[in-house]
Amino acid sequence: KLQAVLFDLDGVITDTAKYHFTAWKQMAERIGIEIDSEFNESLKGIERMQSLERILIHGQQEHKYTQEEKERLAQQKNDEYVALLASLTPEDTYPGIKELLQQLRDNGIPAVIASASKNAPLILDALQLRDYFHAIVDPSGIPGKPQPDIFLKAAEQAGADPSCCIGVEDSQAGIEAIRAAGMYAVGIGEENILGPFGADIVYASTRELSLQKLLAAA
Numbered sequence: 001k002l003q004a005v006l007f008d009l010d011g012v013i014t015d016t017a018k019y020h021f022t023a024w025k026q027m028a029e030r031i032g033i034e035i036d037s038e039f040n041e042s043l044k045g046i047e048r049m050q051s052l053e054r055i056l057i058h059g060q061q062e063h064k065y066t067q068e069e070k071e072r073l074a075q076q077k078n079d080e081y082v083a084l085l086a087s088l089t090p091e092d093t094y095p096g097i098k099e100l101l102q103q104l105r106d107n108g109i110p111a112v113i114a115s116a117s118k119n120a121p122l123i124l125d126a127l128q129l130r131d132y133f134h135a136i137v138d139p140s141g142i143p144g145k146p147q148p149d150i151f152l153k154a155a156e157q158a159g160a161d162p163s164c165c166i167g168v169e170d171s172q173a174g175i176e177a178i179r180a181a182g183m184y185a186v187g188i189g190e191e192n193i194l195g196p197f198g199a200d201i202v203y204a205s206t207r208e209l210s211l212q213k214l215l216a217a218a
């Protein structure tokens with residue numbers, strides 16, 4: 001029986017994944033590193049400093065910067081990212097998401113945000129969706145995706161048994177995290193990108209999500 005639905009944020013609730021990519025790309029270019037959309041798949045769902053480490057390794061610059069310099073680079077990326085978020089309005093919510101959240105609410109099934117992002121509360125406020133969520137997991141101090149912790153914490157906050165939860169994700173690391181938590185994994189994106197990481201089902205668009213389908217899966 002379905003007890004809770006645990007949502008990733010960037011790339012599932014709204015298209016902020018593209019803003020992360022733009023902001024990382026700009027920062028990387030300034031230090032002479034090129035990142036393409038295929039490499040970007042390995043950044044999705046990954047915490048900020050970890051993402052920076054991956055970019056530096058990708059550009060063979062992992063030994064070039066001090067911790068302080070790395071923090072400054074990550075800060076620059078976040079400043080650019082937050083500037084891009086300024087234009088976010090409720091219209092930027094992905095299709096079908098608000099309807100699904102309303103259906104969950106009407107049926108008393110808690111929705112929880114299981115995002116790696118420290119900007120999650122800001123984004124949910126801009127989309128005016130905060131009230132639809134029972135909780136937003138605080139990702140600080142817990143192991144990031146692909147570890148299961150963020151999803152296990154989300155289940156706990158909903159008072160749900162992990163095996164009765166469904167996780168919804170657009171990232172490879174996130175799909176792995178959901179599976180590691182022992183939950184049913186719904187991917188949003190492409191089967192060839194998320195299938196190999198263990199997605200139980202992949203939808204091309206959030207438009208295809210419905211409570212009926214989630215109930216049938218759980």
Ligand code: B16
Binds near residue numbers: 020043045048120
């Ligand atoms: P921030 P999600 C993740 O969010 C993003 O996919 C990832 O690209 C980002 O680096 C990470 O959050 C941290 O975000 O820098 O805003 O704290 O997909 O788990 O909702």
Ligand code: MG
Binds near residue numbers: 169170174
């Ligand atoms: Mg995501």
